[in-house]
Amino acid sequence: MGKKKKSKKTAGWTGDVADLLRVGPDFDLASFDRGGTPGWDGDKTSAAAFMRKRGDELSDLQERLFADGKSDGTHSVLLLLQGIDTAGKGGIVRHVIGMVDPQGVALASFGVPTAEEASHHHLWRIRKQLPPPGKIGVFDRSHYEQVLVVKVDELEPPDVNATRYDELVDFDHEIVSGGTTLIKVAMMVSHAEQGERLKERLERPDKWWKYNPGDIDVRERWDDYQAAYSEMLTRTSTEEAPWYVIPADRKWYARLAVTELLYGALTDLDLAWPEADFDPKVELERLAETSRA
Numbered sequence: 001m002g003k004k005k006k007s008k009k010t011a012g013w014t015g016d017v018a019d020l021l022r023v024g025p026d027f028d029l030a031s032f033d034r035g036g037t038p039g040w041d042g043d044k045t046s047a048a049a050f051m052r053k054r055g056d057e058l059s060d061l062q063e064r065l066f067a068d069g070k071s072d073g074t075h076s077v078l079l080l081l082q083g084i085d086t087a088g089k090g091g092i093v094r095h096v097i098g099m100v101d102p103q104g105v106a107l108a109s110f111g112v113p114t115a116e117e118a119s120h121h122h123l124w125r126i127r128k129q130l131p132p133p134g135k136i137g138v139f140d141r142s143h144y145e146q147v148l149v150v151k152v153d154e155l156e157p158p159d160v161n162a163t164r165y166d167e168l169v170d171f172d173h174e175i176v177s178g179g180t181t182l183i184k185v186a187m188m189v190s191h192a193e194q195g196e197r198l199k200e201r202l203e204r205p206d207k208w209w210k211y212n213p214g215d216i217d218v219r220e221r222w223d224d225y226q227a228a229y230s231e232m233l234t235r236t237s238t239e240e241a242p243w244y245v246i247p248a249d250r251k252w253y254a255r256l257a258v259t260e261l262l263y264g265a266l267t268d269l270d271l272a273w274p275e276a277d278f279d280p281k282v283e284l285e286r287l288a289e290t291s292r293a
C-alpha cells in the first residue's frame with residue numbers, strides 16, 4: 001500500500017495584506033497589537049515555505065521591472081522603512097530584499113546628517129537617493145525622521161517642525177507623480193520585545209556592533225516616540241502614499257507581510273517583457289551562419 005497522503009491545507013493569506021495593514025483615518029496606534037499576525041492563516045514554518053515561493057515570484061517581477069527600465073520605462077518602486085531601533089529594518093533588507101537580484105536594488109540608509117547634509121534643506125540628501133526607473137529603492141530610515149527624532153529631540157523649532165507634515169505629504173506626491181510606487185512601512189515593536197532585543201544585543205558579542213548606547217536614550221523617550229509615530233501615521237497616510245503598520249514582535253511575520261506588500265506592488269505594475277528592437281528570426285539566422293561545425 002502506498003503512503004497515505006496527508007490532506008494538508010496550504011497556509012496562506014486570508015485577505016489582502018495591504019488592506020489589513022494600511023493606515024486609515026480611524027487608525028489607533030495605542031491599541032495596535034504588535035504581536036499579531038493579521039491575515040496569516042498559518043505558523044512560522046508555513047510562512048517559511050510561502051516565503052520561498054514568493055521569493056521566486058519576486059525575483060521574476062523584479063527582473064521585469066529592471067528590463068522595463070532598460071527599455072525607457074518610467075516605473076520604479078520605493079520601499080521606505082521606519083521603525084525604532086531593533087524593530088527589524090535590517091532584517092527586512094536582508095531577508096526580503098535579499099531574495100532579489102542586488103543589481104536591481106538601490107539601498108540607502110539615513111543616519112544623523114553629515115555637516116554637508118545639514119547645511120542643505122532636509123530633503124536634499126533624500127532626493128539624491130530616489131530610485132531611477134527600473135529599480136527597487138529601499139530607504140532604511142527616511143525623510144520621515146524629520147517628524148520623529150527631529151521632533152522628539154527638538155532639533156529644529158517646534159513651529160518649523162509643525163510645517164513638516166504637509167511638506168512630507170507634498171514630497172511623497174512628487175515621488176509618486178514621477179512614476180514611483182511608494183510603500184511606506186512602519187515597523188512597530190512592543191516595549192517589552194524591544195527590551196529583549198536590546199538585552200540580546202548586549203549579551204552577545206556578535207551583536208555588539210548593532211548596539212549604540214544612544215538606543216537606551218531613545219527607549220527612555222518611548223512615549224514621546226509613540227506619540228510622534230502616531231501623529232506621523234495619521235497625518236501623512238494618503239491614498240497615493242499610504243502607511244502600512246507592521247506588527248513587528250514576530251520577525252517572521254514582519255518579513256512575510258513586507259514581502260507581500262512588495263509582491264502586490266510589483267504585480268500591480270503588470271509589466272510585460274519588453275519587445276525586441278531587433279528581429280529574433282534574423283538574428284538566429286545570423287547566429288547559425290557563425291557555426292564552425
Ligand code: AMP
Pocket residue numbers: 085110111112113141145146149150155
Ligand atoms: P541606525 O539606523 O541605528 O544606524 O541609526 C541612525 C541614527 O540616525 C538614528 O539614531 C536616527 O535617529 C538618526 N537620524 C536619522 N535621520 C536623522 C535626522 N534627520 N536628524 C537626526 N538624526 C537622524
Ligand code: MG
Pocket residue numbers: 085086210212215
Ligand atoms: Mg540603531
